[in-house]
Every structure is written in structure tokens, then in C-alpha cells.
Amino acid sequence: MSALEQRIEDFLQAPLAAAFLVLADRNDLDGDQLADPATACTLASTALRELNPWSGGTRPAVVRADVLEAARPLRSLLAAVLADERNSWWDAPLQRDAQLLLTGREDRQPDPFQVPVPVGPIGSWETYAQKPVHALITSTELAVPAGEPIRSSAHAELACGASDWDPAYPVDQRRLQVAEHARIAEVHSAADWHALSTRYGDPATHHGSDSSLREVAEIDNGLAPTWSALAADYDGVHLSFAGLLSALYVPVSSPQSGTTTLWAWDWECTHWIRSVFIDTTALPQLPEPPQAMNYWQPLG
Known part of the structure; x- marks a missing residue:
């Protein structure tokens, strides 16, 4: 398994990454839009709001399971996003001057x-x-x-x-x-x-x-x-x-x-x-x- 394929698997097993993908799909956001750092950060914070264990809504474990299942068909979108060089900042080491x-x-x-x-x-x-x-x-x-x-x-x-x-x-x-x-x-x-x-x-x-x-x-x-x-x-x-x-x-x-x-x-x-x-x-x-x-x- 290549490093990219392993990373795809890691993301598909992660509730926040799954929620990020599901919200992107439901908002009709494509790879170009997700390559915008402000859009990506906003989407992540929005997804995290839904997963917060103290949100008071549906049982958190149920929400996590639901988004993991809903994200499975979005593998191709995830693969494109993770392979996009514009998103290399996602896992870059700390930027010391910023x-x-x-x-x-x-x-x-x-x-x-x-x-x-x-x-x-x-x-x-x-x-x-x-x-x-x-x-x-x-x-x-x-x-x-x-x-x-x-x-x-x-x-x-x-x-x-x-x-x-x-x-x-x-x-x-x-x-x-x-x-x-x-x-x-x-x-x-x-x-x-x-x-x-x-x-x-x-x-x-x-x-x-x-x-x-x-x-x-x-x-x-x-x-x-x-x-x-x-x-x-x-x-x-x-x-x-x-x-x-x-x-x-x-x-x-x-x-x-x-x-x-x-x-x-x-x-x-x-x-x-x-x-x-x-x-x-x-x-x-x-x-x-x-x-x-x-x-x-x-x-x-």
C-alpha cells in the first residue's frame, strides 16, 4: 500500500475527516474549493461543532458512526484532495515565522x-x-x-x-x-x-x-x-x-x-x-x- 493509499484509509476511519468530506459533498464543494485554506479550516470547524461530545444532540458515538458510513462513497474526492499539492500545508511541519x-x-x-x-x-x-x-x-x-x-x-x-x-x-x-x-x-x-x-x-x-x-x-x-x-x-x-x-x-x-x-x-x-x-x-x-x-x- 502506497503512502497516499494509507493516508486515505486513515482519513476514512477518522470521524472528523469523514464529517469534513460529508459537509463538502453536501455543500457541493469540489477539489478546487477545498484547496482554499480558509474554506478548509471553516469546514473543519463546522464539522467539529457537529461532533462535539457536549453538543447535546444525537448521541456522539452514533453521529461518528453515521459520518464514517456516509463518507465511504467520497473516497475519490478525498484521494484528489490529499494528492493535491496545494494542500501540502495540511501536514507540513510548524511554520516558524507564521x-x-x-x-x-x-x-x-x-x-x-x-x-x-x-x-x-x-x-x-x-x-x-x-x-x-x-x-x-x-x-x-x-x-x-x-x-x-x-x-x-x-x-x-x-x-x-x-x-x-x-x-x-x-x-x-x-x-x-x-x-x-x-x-x-x-x-x-x-x-x-x-x-x-x-x-x-x-x-x-x-x-x-x-x-x-x-x-x-x-x-x-x-x-x-x-x-x-x-x-x-x-x-x-x-x-x-x-x-x-x-x-x-x-x-x-x-x-x-x-x-x-x-x-x-x-x-x-x-x-x-x-x-x-x-x-x-x-x-x-x-x-x-x-x-x-x-x-x-x-x-x-
Whole structure:
């Protein structure tokens, strides 16, 4: 099996990638339209809104199963999109000169030059949310026209997502320059997340997956990296756009660490656990949520 064929299989087994394809098909979006980064990010955030385990609609596991089945006839569309060189940014390594930091008036993001390095064992919230509690979060600036409001995956989340990030406007925007020596752990697949969790997780501090996630959404979140251990080798963890689509809600199991399921990262982003920035540029504030095309259709 070629690398492309394997990637196609990975995407067809991933609920978010499947929902992305189903919404694209129902909105009559072709390969050329999906090659637009703003369109792709908007569609992903819209799809993720439907898959959110706390959305209150149809049982999340049923929705995930339905979209996986509905996406099966869309294999040719997926193959064309994944083979399109215009979409190479989907699984590109972190772009160090294009990291956008968006901060609402009440957000508790650390100063880029004073990011606290995690210490000690992982906390219960960090296991549940699969994130370091005091991280700084950036998203990669997209190659879009100057007037495009969706300038990153984070902008798409603000426009049409359903995460618990609800910033108070105006939102400050800064472009950060990442040092060349910064060490980045790349997550492009569910297997990558499982490998990070296996290598840096501590089974002794893991008391089982969240009971609400198991009961309501049938998600076994499993072990998460102990961020203080990961900080010995890395300065940040980057979830690529391809990783977002292909890893969320996909369980991976191994005898060493059991099952892990990445579920709580909502857009292409990097969680920084150390200050590795050499420059910051202030950009115009966002006075209100960015406007995006409405691709919403019920999936359940």
C-alpha cells in the first residue's frame, strides 16, 4: 500500500475527516474549493461543532458512526484532495515565522517571553483536556488574500466552532517568530498522539478515562503526556491540520499504554511549554468574531 493509499484509509476511519468530506459533498464543494485554506479550516470547524461530545444532540458515538458510513462513497474526492499539492500545508511541519497568537481581553495566555515550563506530575484537568494548563497557544497563519477574515484555523474556530474558547472582544493578534533551536513535537495522526502519550505519560498517575466522556460520548481518552516530562525534550506540540482531521476521536491501543483518544484539541495549533520566541509583531485587533461561510448541515 502506497503512502497516499494509507493516508486515505486513515482519513476514512477518522470521524472528523469523514464529517469534513460529508459537509463538502453536501455543500457541493469540489477539489478546487477545498484547496482554499480558509474554506478548509471553516469546514473543519463546522464539522467539529457537529461532533462535539457536549453538543447535546444525537448521541456522539452514533453521529461518528453515521459520518464514517456516509463518507465511504467520497473516497475519490478525498484521494484528489490529499494528492493535491496545494494542500501540502495540511501536514507540513510548524511554520516558524507564521505563528499567530490570539488573546481575548479575559484570556489567561502567558506572555510569549514568560511561558512557564511545566513541573511535577500531570493534573487531573490536564489528563481530561489533554493540554498543559499554562501553555501558550498559537495557530499557523494561512496563505490567504489580505482581506480574508479566516487567517488561521483559530480564526475559523472563532467564526463557527463550538469549543469552550469564548474570548471577550476585542481580541489582540500578534505574529510570533519561533527560534530555529525550538524543539517541536509534530502530531500528524492518531498514532503520533498515542506515541507521545506512551513515551511521556505516567501510568502511575493515570486513574482511568473520564467517566462522563465514556458514558455520554463513548470516548476513552486514556493516558496523556506528562508535560513536565515532555518538556525535557520539546518546547511545544504542534497538531497539524491533517492531524486535526485524522486524529480526533480515533482510538489507538497498545499493550504498553492501553487506549488513547485525542479529542480535546479543536483547531490546528501549537501548545508551547517554554518561551522560544525571538520576535513578536502586533497586528490589528479583532473587534468582533470573524465572518465565515456557513457550511453547517446536521450530520446526525
